Amino acid sequence: MEPVTRNRRWEISAPELRTRYLRQPLPFCPGCGHGIFANAFLRAADAISLDLNRTVFVSGIGCGAWVPSPHFLADTLHVTHGRAIAFATGVKLTRPDLEVVVISGDGDLTTIGGNHLIHAARRNLPLKVFCLNNWLFGMTGGQVSATTPRGTLTATTPVGNPDRGFDLVRLMRGAGAPYVARWPVAKAAQMQRGIQNALREPSFAFVEILSTCPTQYGQVNRESLDDDAVSLAAALIAWQEENCIPRQRAGKDNSTAKIVIGEWREGDEP
Amino acid sequence: MSGNEACAEGALAAGCRFYAGYPITPSSEIMVRMAHRLPEVDGVFVQMEDEIASLSAVIGASWAGTKSMTATSGPGFSLMMENLGYALMTETPCVLVDVQRAGPSTGQASRPAQGDVMQARWGTHGAPEIIALVPWSSQEMYDLTVRAFNLAERFRVPVILLADEIVGHLRETVVIPSHVECYLRARWPQDSPFGAASDDEIPPMPAFGEGARLMVTGSTHDEKGLRRAVDPQIQEQLVRRLSGKLLAHRQEIEAWQAYHVEKIDRLVIAYGSVARSALWAVDEARQRGQSVGLLRLIGVWPFPDELIARLAQGCREVVVPEMNLGQVAREVQRCVSVPVASLSQVDGELINPRRILRYLLEGNWNR
Numbered sequence: 001m002e003p004v005t006r007n008r009r010w011e012i013s014a015p016e017l018r019t020r021y022l023r024q025p026l027p028f029c030p031g032c033g034h035g036i037f038a039n040a041f042l043r044a045a046d047a048i049s050l051d052l053n054r055t056v057f058v059s060g061i062g063c064g065a066w067v068p069s070p071h072f073l074a075d076t077l078h079v080t081h082g083r084a085i086a087f088a089t090g091v092k093l094t095r096p097d098l099e100v101v102v103i104s105g106d107g108d109l110t111t112i113g114g115n116h117l118i119h120a121a122r123r124n125l126p127l128k129v130f131c132l133n134n135w136l137f138g139m140t141g142g143q144v145s146a147t148t149p150r151g152t153l154t155a156t157t158p159v160g161n162p163d164r165g166f167d168l169v170r171l172m173r174g175a176g177a178p179y180v181a182r183w184p185v186a187k188a189a190q191m192q193r194g195i196q197n198a199l200r201e202p203s204f205a206f207v208e209i210l211s212t213c214p215t216q217y218g219q220v221n222r223e224s225l226d227d228d229a230v231s232l233a234a235a236l237i238a239w240q241e242e243n244c245i246p247r248q249r250a251g252k253d254n255s256t257a258k259i260v261i262g263e264w265r266e267g268d269e270p
Numbered sequence: 271m272s273g274n275e276a277c278a279e280g281a282l283a284a285g286c287r288f289y290a291g292y293p294i295t296p297s298s299e300i301m302v303r304m305a306h307r308l309p310e311v312d313g314v315f316v317q318m319e320d321e322i323a324s325l326s327a328v329i330g331a332s333w334a335g336t337k338s339m340t341a342t343s344g345p346g347f348s349l350m351m352e353n354l355g356y357a358l359m360t361e362t363p364c365v366l367v368d369v370q371r372a373g374p375s376t377g378q379a380s381r382p383a384q385g386d387v388m389q390a391r392w393g394t395h396g397a398p399e400i401i402a403l404v405p406w407s408s409q410e411m412y413d414l415t416v417r418a419f420n421l422a423e424r425f426r427v428p429v430i431l432l433a434d435e436i437v438g439h440l441r442e443t444v445v446i447p448s449h450v451e452c453y454l455r456a457r458w459p460q461d462s463p464f465g466a467a468s469d470d471e472i473p474p475m476p477a478f479g480e481g482a483r484l485m486v487t488g489s490t491h492d493e494k495g496l497r498r499a500v501d502p503q504i505q506e507q508l509v510r511r512l513s514g515k516l517l518a519h520r521q522e523i524e525a526w527q528a529y530h531v532e533k534i535d536r537l538v539i540a541y542g543s544v545a546r547s548a549l550w551a552v553d554e555a556r557q558r559g560q561s562v563g564l565l566r567l568i569g570v571w572p573f574p575d576e577l578i579a580r581l582a583q584g585c586r587e588v589v590v591p592e593m594n595l596g597q598v599a600r601e602v603q604r605c606v607s608v609p610v611a612s613l614s615q616v617d618g619e620l621i622n623p624r625r626i627l628r629y630l631l632e633g634n635w636n637r
Contacts, residue, residue, distance in 0.1 A: 023483075053481045058330070070485040070496055075478045077333060078487035078497070079326065080356050086323035090330025090338070091478060093314045094288050098334070098479045116326075119319040 012046050014039075021045070021052065023073050027066060031218075031233025033185035033211030034132055038067050040188050041103070041130070044195035055099040056091050060084040060113060062139045064105030064132035064211075082113030085120045088127050099128070099199075106133040110166055111146040117206075121175035124204045130195070131168060131206070134213035142216030153220045168208045169264060178203040178266040184210040186240035187261070197263065210244070210259065212236035273411035273437045274341075276444045277367060278303035280415030281339055283450040286365070287313035288338040290327035292320055292346060295379040296435040297369035300341040321346035325353040325366065332364045333486060335477030337419060341367035343435075345376065347386055348393070354428055355394030356488045358512060361464065361473065363422035363455065365415065367431040369438040372618035381618030382435035384542055384593040390430045391571050399513035401523055402430040402571040404541040408442035414568070420453040421523060425515060426472055432570060434593070436543035436620050465493020469514035516572060524577065525568035531581050535561035536630070538589045539578065539602055541570055544621050548591055551626035560630055562589075570598065575605045582606040589613060591626050611635075 018025075021042045028034050045052070057068035061081035069078035079087045084102045092100040102109070109117055109131045120127060136154050137143040144154040144161050147168065151160040172180045179201045183191035191209065198205040212218070218225065218232035229235035247262030252269060271279070278300050281289075289304040301317070308315040314331075318324040324340045331338040342350065347368045357364055370386050372378040386393075390402045401421050403414045411433060418429040460476040463484060473493075476482035485495030490505045498504045516523060529549060531537065540548035545566040552564040565581055567574070582588050588606055590599035591613035599612035613635050615621050629635050 053483075054479055056334075056478045069487060073483055075482070075484045076486065077330065077478075078485075078489065079329075080352050080488060083322060083326040083353070086318065086326030087330035089316070089318070089323070090288065090290060090327030090332075091334045093316055093327070094331040094336040094338075095334040095479055115319055116323055119323070 012043060017042055017046070021073055022071055024071060026071055028063065029215045031212065031214040031231060031236075032063070033134065033209075033213070033236070034063060034067055036185040036188055037130075037132060037191070037209050037211060038071070040192040041067075041195055044192045044199060047192075048196050048199055050099065050199060054097070055101060056088075058084045058088040058091065058100065058102045060104045060108035062105040062108045062137065063134070064103065065108060067132065068101075068103045082108055082111070083116065084108065085113065085116040085127065085129065089120065089123070089125060092125050092127055101199075102127060102129040104131065105138070106131055106135065106147040107137040107145045110168060114146060118171070118175040121172050121177035121204060121206065124176065124178060126201070126203055127205075128198055128201070129204075129206045130198075130209060132209050132211045133168065134211040134217060135165070136213065136217055138213050138216050142213075142220060155216070155220070168206075169260070172206045173264055177206045179205040179263070181206070181263040182208040182210065182259070182261045184240040184244045184259075184261060185212060186237045186244070194263065210240060210261075212240070271408060271441065271444055272299060273405070273408040273433065273440050273442075274299035274369065275303050276408045276412040277341070277415045277431070277433070277438075278307060279444075279446065280412035281365065281419065282307055282311060282313075283412075283446070284337065284416040284419035285452050286337045286339050286419060287311065288328065288331040288336045289313070289340065290316045290318050290324045290331070290338070291340045291342065292318055292324050294321075294343045294346045296371055296438050297341045297343045297367060299438070300367060300369075321349040322353060325350045325357070328364045329353060329357050329360070329362045332362045333478055333484070337363070337423070339365040339367065341369065343369050343371045343379075344373045344386060347389065351389070351393045355396060357428035358394065358398055358400065359488050360486050361426040361475070361512070362428065363426050363475070364428050365418045365422055365431060366428055367415070367433060370432065370434040372616070378618040380435065382543060382593060382620060383616065383618065384434055384544065384597070385616075386432065387570060387594065387597040390432055396509070398509060399516040400430065400571050401425070401427060401516065402432045402569065403525070404432050404567055404570050405437050406542055406545045406566065407437065408440055408444050410568070411437060412444050412446065416450055420451070423453040423455045424472065425519065426475055427516065432542070434542050440543075462493040464491055464495050466511065466515070469511060469518040472515060520572050523569060523572060524574045526574060526577065527566040527568060528581070529564040529566070530556060531563035531565060533561075533584070534563040535585060536587045536589060537582055537585045538562060538564045538591070538626075538630075539567065539598065540564065540591055541567040541598065544591050544593060547621045547623035548626055550623040551630060554627050555630040558631065562630055567598075573601050578602055578605040582608055587611055589629065591615070591621050593621060
């Protein structure tokens with residue numbers, strides 16, 4: 001990965017960003033990581049001069065799906081639960097000249113929609129897929145999802161999740177995705193640079209965004225978070241900073257208990 | 271050619287340039303034909319991972335500005351119900367062919383049935399009015415596919431072509447017209463793509479990439495497309511308009527063919543492949559002195575209530591042979607005050623015309 005550099009476009013002011021790219025304010029809870037992602041995404045789009053008049057944002061159901069729909073000033077297609085990638089496939093196949101970007105959550109893309117996700121990676125249509133992973137179903141009240149780590153408390157795993165969560169990077173690489181990345185919202189500048197890279201990819205690109213959900217995840221798991229933090233949101237960000245390790249420092253076999261972040265291209269070592 | 275092949279040719283003639291599907295007996299010949307033919311006309315074919323994805327891709331392609339379709343049979347039709355509702359809610363023109371087979375569940379994959387009539391009407395939750403056409407020949411697989419695309423574009427709805435295995439696999443001569451009238455989607459103005467002043471009006475539909483900044487959502491939305499998930503007035507207006515726009519034009523949508531229906535004692539109502547058996551039986555019965563006529567439905571939804579009520583006046587009985595447990599017979603009973611005989615057959619075989627004739631002559635439907 002190229003080093004993070006602060007170019008001039010990063011300096012776009014927040015009011016200017018809102019006027020240029022947002023239809024209305026985002027609706028997320030205080031401390032939600034999705035807002036950090038939306039901010040970084042629009043700054044990334046601005047930095048690479050993404051033409052929003054020629055970009056279609058497709059999203060499914062859940063909090064993550066509300067990032068683009070109806071907030072981004074572009075064509076937005078807000079579809080049935082789990083099917084965003086399948087709808088996006090129809091758009092991209094008939095209008096290959098348009099940029100088609102899927103932004104949705106882990107419940108939508110990896111739990112109910114997991115089949116479409118792996119087939120899209122196999123098909124390698126140049127869709128850009130951003131999965132906002134907050135480790136549970138936020139909008140419906142904090143139920144377990146396919147990415148919830150083992151042992152985690154959720155509304156439907158009151159004594160801890162008995163199952164393992166998907167490692168989305170390994171899942172997508174195994175399914176043949178030529179570009180896979182994972183970034184935590186705690187590293188916003190790095191994440192923005194990563195989003196730019198993904199948007200520039202000529203092939204299918206999958207980016208897992210480790211988001212934070214103080215409202216659902218934070219509340220029920222507060223015991224396991226840092227109780228010195230000023231808020232649940234701050235505790236979740238602190239947790240990410242402590243528990244994520246860049247790929248380059250993770251060792252060749254990624255034998256670490258931490259979450260490995262970075263970019264993986266076809267043919268890369270694990 | 272076979273009915274399924276005729277369906278594919280009709281779609282191409284109507285301007286269909288995108289097909290997404292998943293293989294299922296007895297509809298697969300449609301997708302195989304499309305896989306060969308679409309590239310010849312610069313169209314796009316894709317085999318998706320399941321029927322849910324297929325209809326998803328079709329709806330996406332339609333919003334990208336391309337006439338699109340899929341085809342399936344019972345099990346796949348069931349999987350498409352949620353996205354059928356999405357297409358109705360977002361007013362997305364597309365064509366969904368269901369070549370009906372014997373169910374429930376896997377049932378008999380290569381055997382005919384008409385068990386999906388009510389599912390077509392009520393299968394998606396919230397079910398607004400819908401258009402479903404019922405072909406009875408290879409020729410109609412061609413003609414009604416063209417008509418399905420035109421109705422879909424005209425009224426901005428998904429249209430269901432409710433075929434059955436017999437019609438799908440039947441090989442007959444099909445006359446391909448030298449010119450096919452195609453309805454062009456109204457695209458402008460783009461300021462309210464989800465609103466209309468009255469049910470007579472169909473909102474215009476811009477495509478993606480035209481700078482319209484479309485907000486397409488399956489959630490309840492206002493005339494601009496903006497999500498309005500808790501406003502009772504907007505919810506009611508939208509639900510009523512989605513049905514109202516079809517009911518306001520039902521004369522234009524309803525289609526049927528009537529045989530000897532003046533001054534008769536008994537009226538037979540049939541549709542799809544069963545109507546072929548019924549027509550032979552009615553002709554034979556008339557030759558043997560019976561006062562009977564046939565109404566063949568070409569469109570089954572919206573249901574032609576008034577037509578049936580009018581034709582049944584003066585009759586002592588209405589007879590409805592069909593390959594299900596009496597789905598259309600019940601609808602007919604709703605429209606008429608005379609007794610309705612439900613000639614129901616669910617053995618996965620076509621209804622033998624002699625069986626209908628025996629009923630008309632002897633009143634006996636037993637085996």
